[in-house]
Amino acid sequence: MPLLEARGLVRTHHGEGGPVHAVRGVDLTVRRGEFIAVTGPSGAGKSTLLHLLGGLQRPDEGTVRIDGEPTDGYTEARWAVERRRSIGIVFQFFNLVSNLTVADNVELPALLAGASARTARAERDKLLTELGLAAKARSMPGELSGGEQQRVALARALVNHPRLLLADEPAGSLDSKGTREVMRLLSRFHQRGQTIVLVTHDARLASAADRVISFFDGRITDDVTLGGDDDHDDTPEAGPRTAGPARVVELRD
Numbered sequence: 571m572p573l574l575e576a577r578g579l580v581r582t583h584h585g586e587g588g589p590v591h592a593v594r595g596v597d598l599t600v601r602r603g604e605f606i607a608v609t610g611p612s613g614a615g616k617s618t619l620l621h622l623l624g625g626l627q628r629p630d631e632g633t634v635r636i637d638g639e640p641t642d643g644y645t646e647a648r649w650a651v652e653r654r655r656s657i658g659i660v661f662q663f664f665n666l667v668s669n670l671t672v673a674d675n676v677e678l679p680a681l682l683a684g685a686s687a688r689t690a691r692a693e694r695d696k697l698l699t700e701l702g703l704a705a706k707a708r709s710m711p712g713e714l715s716g717g718e719q720q721r722v723a724l725a726r727a728l729v730n731h732p733r734l735l736l737a738d739e740p741a742g743s744l745d746s747k748g749t750r751e752v753m754r755l756l757s758r759f760h761q762r763g764q765t766i767v768l769v770t771h772d773a774r775l776a777s778a779a780d781r782v783i784s785f786f787d788g789r790i791t792d793d794v795t796l797g798g799d800d801d802h803d804d805t806p807e808a809g810p811r812t813a814g815p816a817r818v819v820e821l822r823d
């Protein structure tokens with residue numbers, strides 16, 4: 571059973587300029603272990619699609635199933651639980667809590683999900699170390715560079731070991747160094763088995779994924795699995811990917 575399945579998704583925004591048909595009928599299956607990039611021009615509807623997958627917006631038509639379970643009847647509170655436990659999200663502008671330290675930002679979702687203070691601290695410290703942020707644990711987000719803030723956001727999104735990581739233009743406000751860093755980290759977590767859906771307008775970033783979906787005018791226009799990679803495991807126990815050497819992501823300025 572796929573991790574996530576979207577069928578017939580439609581979403582129309584009603585802005586001041588009239589209706590905008592942002593997503594016009596999308597079918598998408600996300601299998602465990604996949605790293606999918608959704609790419610396309612500005613305004614194509616990529617962010618709206620990601621929001622529908624993470625329950626941040628509701629479809630006008632269609633269904634999102636998580637582990638086969640339809641989410642149609644989910645309340646906001648139920649979606650919030652889902653996002654805390656099984657769907658981590660990173661955004662372009664980090665969305666960190668500005669008056670909490672880096673450590674507290676990362677620890678908070680673990681505590682909210684019911685982890686003991688000890689477990690939350692341990693997970694937090696592990697991720698901060700792994701992401702090269704241990705020395706910044708007591709800093710406030712505003713004292714960090716954009717790249718560092720995005721790494722904190724990534725740690726926060728991953729602290730509860732979500733089954734799915736959604737990333738909406740995570741490098742969109744970073745310089746080329748920060749961009750390379752974020753993509754390197756996404757690739758590293760993917761190599762360990764993390765399922766990722768990345769939205770980006772940047773085709774270079776999309777090449778870090780193993781499946782690239784082109785999105786245009788609210789629809790999927792192409793869906794390509796790169797490198798003939800077909801070793802995804804659909805069992806819930808799917809562990810880290812071990813086949814082949816780690817993909818090397820090189821992004822030039």
Ligand SMILES: Nc1ncnc2c1ncn2[C@@H]1O[C@H](COP(=O)(O)OP(=O)(O)OP(=O)(O)O)[C@@H](O)[C@H]1O
Nearest residue numbers: 583584585590592611612613614615616617618771
């Ligand atoms: N809340 C909203 N109200 C009205 N229109 C919206 C809203 N959100 C998005 N839109 C419109 O829907 C269309 C799709 O927007 P969306 O942000 O999903 O595209 P995108 O492909 O992610 O673009 P970008 O790469 O610029 O972020 C755009 O025309 C946008 O202006």
